[in-house]
Amino acid sequence: MIINDRYLKPMKNRDTIKQRVAGLQSKEDLLCLLNDLKTEDLGHDRFAFTIRQLNYYCNPNYTRGRYTSFDIKKKSGGTRHIDAPRRGLMNILYYLNKIFQAIYTPSPVAMGFVQGKSVVDNAALHVGKNYVYNIDLKDFFPSITKSRVWKRLQLKPLEIAEPVAHVIAGLCCMRKKNEDNSFSYVLPQGAPTSPIITNMICDKLDRRLSGLAARFNLTYTRYADDITFSSNHYVYAEDGEFRQELNRIIADQGFAINQKKTRLQKKGSHQEVTGLVVNERSNVTRKYVREIRSLLYMWEKYGYMVADNKFRPYYKQEKGHVKKGKPCLENVISGKLQYLKMVKGDDDSVYMVLKQRFDSLTNTLSRDSLDSNKFTYISTMSVKQFEESMQTKIESDVSKGGKNYYYFVSEGKRTLIQTSASVKDTKSMSDLSISYCEGKSDNRRFYLMHKPICQSIEITSDNKSEELDKLLFELVDSDFNLEKLLAYGTE
Numbered sequence: 001m002i003i004n005d006r007y008l009k010p011m012k013n014r015d016t017i018k019q020r021v022a023g024l025q026s027k028e029d030l031l032c033l034l035n036d037l038k039t040e041d042l043g044h045d046r047f048a049f050t051i052r053q054l055n056y057y058c059n060p061n062y063t064r065g066r067y068t069s070f071d072i073k074k075k076s077g078g079t080r081h082i083d084a085p086r087r088g089l090m091n092i093l094y095y096l097n098k099i100f101q102a103i104y105t106p107s108p109v110a111m112g113f114v115q116g117k118s119v120v121d122n123a124a125l126h127v128g129k130n131y132v133y134n135i136d137l138k139d140f141f142p143s144i145t146k147s148r149v150w151k152r153l154q155l156k157p158l159e160i161a162e163p164v165a166h167v168i169a170g171l172c173c174m175r176k177k178n179e180d181n182s183f184s185y186v187l188p189q190g191a192p193t194s195p196i197i198t199n200m201i202c203d204k205l206d207r208r209l210s211g212l213a214a215r216f217n218l219t220y221t222r223y224a225d226d227i228t229f230s231s232n233h234y235v236y237a238e239d240g241e242f243r244q245e246l247n248r249i250i251a252d253q254g255f256a257i258n259q260k261k262t263r264l265q266k267k268g269s270h271q272e273v274t275g276l277v278v279n280e281r282s283n284v285t286r287k288y289v290r291e292i293r294s295l296l297y298m299w300e301k302y303g304y305m306v307a308d309n310k311f312r313p314y315y316k317q318e319k320g321h322v323k324k325g326k327p328c329l330e331n332v333i334s335g336k337l338q339y340l341k342m343v344k345g346d347d348d349s350v351y352m353v354l355k356q357r358f359d360s361l362t363n364t365l366s367r368d369s370l371d372s373n374k375f376t377y378i379s380t381m382s383v384k385q386f387e388e389s390m391q392t393k394i395e396s397d398v399s400k401g402g403k404n405y406y407y408f409v410s411e412g413k414r415t416l417i418q419t420s421a422s423v424k425d426t427k428s429m430s431d432l433s434i435s436y437c438e439g440k441s442d443n444r445r446f447y448l449m450h451k452p453i454c455q456s457i458e459i460t461s462d463n464k465s466e467e468l469d470k471l472l473f474e475l476v477d478s479d480f481n482l483e484k485l486l487a488y489g490t491e
Helices: 014-022 027-042 051-057 087-103 119-124 146-153 162-172 194-201 203-215 241-252 286-302 304-319 329-344 349-364 383-390 421-425 464-477 482-486
Strands: 067-073 079-085 131-136 174-177 183-186 219-223 226-231 263-266 368-371 375-382 395-398 404-410 413-419 433-439 445-450
Touching: 014 027, 014 087, 027 051, 027 087, 027 162, 051 087, 051 162, 079 087, 087 162, 087 194, 119 219, 146 162, 146 183, 146 194, 194 203, 203 219, 203 241, 286 304, 286 329, 286 349, 304 329, 304 375, 304 383, 304 433, 329 349, 375 383, 375 445, 383 404, 383 433, 413 421
Parallel strands: 413 445
Antiparallel strands: 067 079, 131 226, 131 263, 174 183, 219 226, 368 375, 375 433, 395 404, 404 413, 433 445
């Protein structure tokens, strides 16, 4: 594809992107802009987007290969439906999002999906108030239709030409089948462009609710679909002027209140905003701290290899669709500690004690090179110790190609074991060790059986596995919400 010379200007600043967007008159112009951004980001040796791709993905009626759909568990119970774009569409939406971010600045009261803002900033504005009033917008993403997106793109600050706005709205929305078998075209929850579009759509809502809050001397913030008002005086009667005006504004803006999630929290009782306690200062819940302590306890008592192997299936069961790849116990704890630090500060005594325990544990991990070019081992134990601690048996089999391979079964799942060349020269597996390893190029974790190369980790206690299973079940049943801290900090 030949790119028009007038679109080959550097775009590393907002003014340049604004100028380019102002000049968009056709789908071909949009394609050139997307490809220039991609080239600037990845270099000239990458495949360019094509007009064929753009024509296909901008029509929501073409459903094949557009989205992967799944459900995740919600903190409040039930499930949340996620529609994640597949690779081809995802790449286009990634650069569309860059365009939006360069031009659009969210409202000061919009705290979700905004760079430099977090649940901590949102909660801090409501600390120490006599009354905290929370409402949730029902079916937030699906209530934003393609036509609403198309109209909003034509307004300030983007002011995109009508035909191009139509193409972009088609790219950013998907077809949804309704209960009556009809179809609607809505914003998917899971696309990289959806968060910033929701803030665009909610601009007028934020202005009107900010005006309402000022009129009644209240503090107002919005974190995605989570709306919070707070004050030291009472204005929240169901039939009162404030509630009636609030309901009218939200309905006028094309949204509905989820009555089941509406709550008034008074001083003296537990007050919470976007997952943080706000009674006296912003703080995480006690349950959150208990979860960190539970994970550290598992590591301390059972060793890293056993704890990580046992932890992974439970995590995948709960959060498997949120994060790709295999979860890593060390990274999970590290992420939770980072979030704790962000909320409580690095001089908080609770954080300092937990961080010290974590640092002590990570310092015990070997991470010595088995092959400086390929991988490192994290922890090692003898085959006998491995089988006892995991309550499993290492088995061997022959592949269709006639090659021997080894595996073990844990939590009903068959896991392959990599082997070094030295294994075939060993008469008994009892003379071998198993290492939990990490690839240096892709961070992939795997088990490697080999001749002993380091001091084995001693594993004792016959009932460890039973105790660990019980602990993990308790953890899963609790408020274990990892994507909250690793992504946007919210449900």
